[in-house]
Amino acid sequence: MSEVPLDAYLLGVDEPVEDLVEILPEQPFAPSGVQVPVELLDQLSPMLRLRRTPPALVEAGLAQRHGGLTPIGQHLSRLHRDPDHRLRVDATAPDGQTGHLEASFREGYAAVLATPSPLAPAPGQQRYDVDPFIDVVDAAQVPGVLAAWIGLRPAWSLATEPATFPRRYLDARLRSPSAPPPPEADAHLRHVWDQTWTPWTLRVTAGPTVREMLRTTRTGMVEVRPAETPGDIHLGAAHSSMVWGELIRCALACTV
Amino acid sequence: MTTTGTMPTVTCPTTGVTLPVPPGWEQVDAPGCTLALAGPPRPAARNGTEMRASVVVTAHPHTDGTSSDVHALGHAALAAATLEPGSQPIAYDPLPLPGAIGSRRLIISATQGSLPVEITQILAVTGHHALSITATRPVGYLGDPGATTSTVLDGIDLGEGA
Numbered sequence: 001m002s003e004v005p006l007d008a009y010l011l012g013v014d015e016p017v018e019d020l021v022e023i024l025p026e027q028p029f030a031p032s033g034v035q036v037p038v039e040l041l042d043q044l045s046p047m048l049r050l051r052r053t054p055p056a057l058v059e060a061g062l063a064q065r066h067g068g069l070t071p072i073g074q075h076l077s078r079l080h081r082d083p084d085h086r087l088r089v090d091a092t093a094p095d096g097q098t099g100h101l102e103a104s105f106r107e108g109y110a111a112v113l114a115t116p117s118p119l120a121p122a123p124g125q126q127r128y129d130v131d132p133f134i135d136v137v138d139a140a141q142v143p144g145v146l147a148a149w150i151g152l153r154p155a156w157s158l159a160t161e162p163a164t165f166p167r168r169y170l171d172a173r174l175r176s177p178s179a180p181p182p183p184e185a186d187a188h189l190r191h192v193w194d195q196t197w198t199p200w201t202l203r204v205t206a207g208p209t210v211r212e213m214l215r216t217t218r219t220g221m222v223e224v225r226p227a228e229t230p231g232d233i234h235l236g237a238a239h240s241s242m243v244w245g246e247l248i249r250c251a252l253a254c255t256v
Numbered sequence: 257m258t259t260t261g262t263m264p265t266v267t268c269p270t271t272g273v274t275l276p277v278p279p280g281w282e283q284v285d286a287p288g289c290t291l292a293l294a295g296p297p298r299p300a301a302r303n304g305t306e307m308r309a310s311v312v313v314t315a316h317p318h319t320d321g322t323s324s325d326v327h328a329l330g331h332a333a334l335a336a337a338t339l340e341p342g343s344q345p346i347a348y349d350p351l352p353l354p355g356a357i358g359s360r361r362l363i364i365s366a367t368q369g370s371l372p373v374e375i376t377q378i379l380a381v382t383g384h385h386a387l388s389i390t391a392t393r394p395v396g397y398l399g400d401p402g403a404t405t406s407t408v409l410d411g412i413d414l415g416e417g418a
Contacts, residue, residue: 003328004325004328006327016327018327018330018331018334018348020334023331023335024334024338024345025338027338027344107302138301138302138303138372139396140300140371140394141372141395143365143372144395147344147346147365148365152344153344153345154346154348154349239347239349240346240347240363241347241349241361244346244347244363244374248374
């Protein structure tokens with residue numbers, strides 16, 4: 001008999017699989033790079049000549065004390081101000097705070113600007129409306145950074161019914177965790193509905209894509225798509241491997 | 257190496273596991289592994305750093321005390337995946353594999369040196385062994401067929417001795 005804890009819900013429907021929440025700890029997102037006020041980032045220019053260089057830029061190694069930008073500052077400025085493509089993820093914490101990650105791509109590199117993540121939060125009280133961290137990375141590193149930021153992790157995805165229902169049920173659930181699912185919801189959808197949700201969106205300039213997603217505690221990522229009937233949505237599981245593949249495709253699309 | 261169909265294959269004499277060998281790939285020596293394949297060097301980062309995608313098979317017979325429980329095998333792999341700095345388990349699911357009593361697929365985002373890589377581990381419990389088939393490929397330039405490992409993973413044959 002296995003001593004590995006099993007997922008109680010799935011064991012109850014005769015699917016004896018590992019309890020991934022129990023055996024796999026959350027991995028909080030750890031931003032890399034330097035923390036810089038966003039208004040200073042927007043001022044960055046290769047031609048930067050300020051009477052007094054902001055100390056934050058000097059401390060971050062982006063500008064010289066008596067002059068223009070450092071080489072890394074110039075590189076970052078080009079990426080931030082004039083990218084070939086951008087990719088952005090926004091997420092809303094249960095308390096309503098928002099965080100975001102933006103990657104600006106150019107010539108195989110990316111400037112990644114990230115606040116702390118509501119999707120992969122650090123333990124304890126976390127503020128998301130703080131100055132972002134910014135780092136310059138090889139574009140191939142972006143999918144891994146994105147996966148860490150959105151808290152992508154193994155989960156048991158469930159096929160839920162109905163696949164299509166009025167959006168008002170979802171909006172009510174996003175406003176209040178106690179809002180009920182559609183009356184015809186099957187047991188799997190009710191189980192998904194009972195999880196803690198963190199909504200997030202992905203936008204990519206290298207395509208028309210805007211993806212609306214939910215991160216759920218035990219049932220992984222769930223995608224929300226508009227249905228043909230106005231006012232209705234499709235709600236469906238997005239297996240972690242599919243989301244990972246999508247992150248890679250998006251980053252590659254921004255690179256070429 | 258033998259050829260079945262259109263692609264050469266190689267069979268591990270210890271476990272009976274057979275893998276296809278895509279064009280440009282070759283069998284290589286890897287300590288501790290019963291079978292190892294490596295692809296051609298390919299650029300894997302903007303600075304031109306090259307990497308060879310690889311697939312390695314490790315096997316432990318149940319007679320050495322290795323668990324024959326796929327839950328325990330998966331649990332151990334998940335735990336190991338969280339120990340490496342910069343390593344993040346991404347996906348985990350049952351993978352029907354003919355000849356296996358139980359099997360799982362684990363996908364990990366990790367780094368090898370400074371290169372971002374995707375690691376796919378196929379974990380399988382057979383009648384005689386606990387098998388781990390681990391594919392590593394660069395995240396960058398996945399559109400390059402020379403860097404793909406899916407051809408090898410899609411062609412796994414655990415063999416009649418499983």
